[in-house]
Amino acid sequence: MSKERVVVIFPHPDDESFGASGTISKFRDEGVPVTYLCGTLGEMGRNMGNPVFANRETLSSFRKKELAEAAKQLDIDVEMLGYRDKTLEFEPRKQVAEHLKERIEALGATIIITHYPGYAVHPDHDALGAAVIDAVEDMPEENRPQVWMHAISNQSEQDLGKPDIVADVRPYWERKLAAIKAHLSQADGMMSLIEDHDQASEQLERLKTERFYTYKFQ
Numbered sequence: 001m002s003k004e005r006v007v008v009i010f011p012h013p014d015d016e017s018f019g020a021s022g023t024i025s026k027f028r029d030e031g032v033p034v035t036y037l038c039g040t041l042g043e044m045g046r047n048m049g050n051p052v053f054a055n056r057e058t059l060s061s062f063r064k065k066e067l068a069e070a071a072k073q074l075d076i077d078v079e080m081l082g083y084r085d086k087t088l089e090f091e092p093r094k095q096v097a098e099h100l101k102e103r104i105e106a107l108g109a110t111i112i113i114t115h116y117p118g119y120a121v122h123p124d125h126d127a128l129g130a131a132v133i134d135a136v137e138d139m140p141e142e143n144r145p146q147v148w149m150h151a152i153s154n155q156s157e158q159d160l161g162k163p164d165i166v167a168d169v170r171p172y173w174e175r176k177l178a179a180i181k182a183h184l185s186q187a188d189g190m191m192s193l194i195e196d197h198d199q200a201s202e203q204l205e206r207l208k209t210e211r212f213y214t215y216k217f218q
């Protein structure tokens, strides 16, 4: 048995599938337990399915079911953190960090996957990533898990250089696609991209590599 224990921390149902499901699949194949701590239910999302099947009131229950299905595809555990979508940046960061630290310690995380604060293109992504850093920084040095940060912004390589972890996730592509497809209400844009064979899309190619920056604690 591997000694690793991976905890993925993102704010929305589908962040795990788009951002890290290849890496998650690799860990699962190695027998590493993976838990997704999902910040919100993504209930303020603008996509309601295509054709539309959800509305503002029902979206959260659809997204919860979609996340359960994606978790089944990826063979991971999910815990909801219970925050409200699009409000994470307004939560007291210290409180969020304390909450996260409690869960990180309880789960015995050795590797955390989260967003790179400031380079994650969405205020919820930036806020939760920043709270993860605070949480881990607050732990005794010898107990700190590694923190792998997913940058999304086009500006990231210019500012930060190349990420130190670059994983070709083609071997896990089928599983990654299945996980993305599980997020039915959100995945429509992606699906048309995949079905549009003429367009050897850059966006699609990008999904076949997952890149992370390891956080360097002072």
Ligand SMILES: [Zn+2]
Pocket: 011, 012, 015, 122, 125
């Ligand atoms: Zn997101």
